[in-house]
Amino acid sequence: MEILNYLSSNLKQYIISLNLKEIEDKLEEIRLRSNKNLILKTIDNELILNYTTTQKDILETLEKITESSIYTYENQISNGFITLKGGHRVGIVGNGVISEGKIINISYISGMNIRIAKEIKGCSNFILKEIYDKGFFQNTLIVGAPGSGKTTLLRDIIRQVSNGNLYNKGLNVGVVDERNEIAAMYKGIEQTDLGIRTDVISNIPKTLGIKILIRSMAPQVIAVDEIGGENDSKMINYAMCSGAKGLFSAHGNSILDISENPEISQLIKSKIIERIIILNPKVKEKLSGLFYLDKEKREYIKCI
Numbered sequence: 229m230e231i232l233n234y235l236s237s238n239l240k241q242y243i244i245s246l247n248l249k250e251i252e253d254k255l256e257e258i259r260l261r262s263n264k265n266l267i268l269k270t271i272d273n274e275l276i277l278n279y280t281t282t283q284k285d286i287l288e289t290l291e292k293i294t295e296s297s298i299y300t301y302e303n304q305i306s307n308g309f310i311t312l313k314g315g316h317r318v319g320i321v322g323n324g325v326i327s328e329g330k331i332i333n334i335s336y337i338s339g340m341n342i343r344i345a346k347e348i349k350g351c352s353n354f355i356l357k358e359i360y361d362k363g364f365f366q367n368t369l370i371v372g373a374p375g376s377g378k379t380t381l382l383r384d385i386i387r388q389v390s391n392g393n394l395y396n397k398g399l400n401v402g403v404v405d406e407r408n409e410i411a412a413m414y415k416g417i418e419q420t421d422l423g424i425r426t427d428v429i430s431n432i433p434k435t436l437g438i439k440i441l442i443r444s445m446a447p448q449v450i451a452v453d454e455i456g457g458e459n460d461s462k463m464i465n466y467a468m469c470s471g472a473k474g475l476f477s478a479h480g481n482s483i484l485d486i487s488e489n490p491e492i493s494q495l496i497k498s499k500i501i502e503r504i505i506i507l508n509p510k511v512k513e514k515l516s517g518l519f520y521l522d523k524e525k526r527e528y529i530k531c532i
Contacts, residue, residue: 231258231316231344236288239266242279251275256375258342260286286337293318305334307407307431315345315412315419345412347420351377352384359385359503360395365449367468367500370477371486372507378477379409379453381507383420385475386410386451390423398425402447402472404437405430410453435463442470451475456486461494468500482506 229252232240239260248255248268257269260281268275293310294301304310310318322337359368368385372378392398403426405411411428412419418428427445429437434452441447450467455476464474480486483504487493495501 229255229344230314231312231342234289234292234312234316234318234342236285236292239279239281239285239289242266242277243268246277255344256346257344260289260340260342262286262338283338286340289340290320290337303431308334309407311408311412311414311419313414313419315347315414317343317345317409317412319343345419346380347383348380349384349387349421352381352388355381355505356385356388356393357395359505361502363396365389365396365399365473365475366502367474368476368503368505369455369486369492369495369501370475370505370507371480371482372477373479373481376507378507381505382451382453382475382477383410383422386426387421387423389449389475390425398423399448400446401426401449401451401475402441402445403428403451404432404434404441405453406432406434406437407453410451435459438463438467442467442472447472449473449475453477454479456489456491458491461491461500464495465498465500474500476501480506 251270254270259267262283266277266279266281319341321339322334359366370378390401408430413430450472456478
């Protein structure tokens with residue numbers, strides 16, 4: 229696994245010695261916590277290993293992921309994560325350094341969460357037809373809990389809308405990648421395949437990014453991950469009134485969850501959102517345009 233090259237030499241050698249090839253394709257996270265057990269998280273399991281991560285391991289790993297130039301990555305570190313080649317992301321925690329109410333750095337780093345990037349091309353095939361109506365893309369919201377696969381699904385829908393599919397020709401897609409998780413830009417290069425007609429603006433607030441895309445790139449579809457923040461509904465309404473369609477994601481397990489968010493609730497009540505996809509639901513409500521998606525079985529239930 230290429231990700232092992234970013235770990236301290238001791239961590240890398242230890243994991244290699246375990247010969248975990250059978251879980252390689254299922255590995256999602258490597259958790260490093262100072263003076264605590266190394267933990268590997270897979271799709272369906274968590275392995276607590278008999279290895280105590282040291283502060284030296286963390287500092288050596290940090291040196292590798294920042295290419296021995298922590299200053300170059302200072303802005304990413306202050307945002308709590310670093311994006312690696314291949315689209316992998318490293319979450320970072322420690323002692324925050326605050327200036328004028330903003331985090332400007334994280335010192336005494338005590339923990340890292342290395343999230344393994346995975347693209348599943350074609351994972352949206354079984355739902356794609358439901359987000360078109362007579363050949364026209366419909367404003368769509370993907371809802372799921374952390375780790376449910378909503379960003380993976382979002383990426384694949386973006387790719388298929390951009391490239392073209394069975395239901396319509398390719399459209400210009402503008403992606404506002406505020407947390408650099410959709411495209412996972414690394415030194416200006418997308419680490420995920422978002423299609424040939426996709427433009428990405430990353431590491432910028434959603435409200436500003438939407439304005440820039442509309443003014444400069446004339447997108448036909450705007451994609452944004454994890455909406456629900458202050459003024460999001462206002463900016464999304466502005467984008468829709470400018471003639472663009474929307475593709476969004478949000479945290480939640482049900483309609484009740486997202487209805488408690490005033491920004492998302494406003495988008496639903498005003499019928500700006502035309503399709504809602506909920507991943508792995510526990511509660512089923514009746515609502516027109518609502519689809520429950522089971523990512524394990526690769527099937528959906530249409531609620532009318």
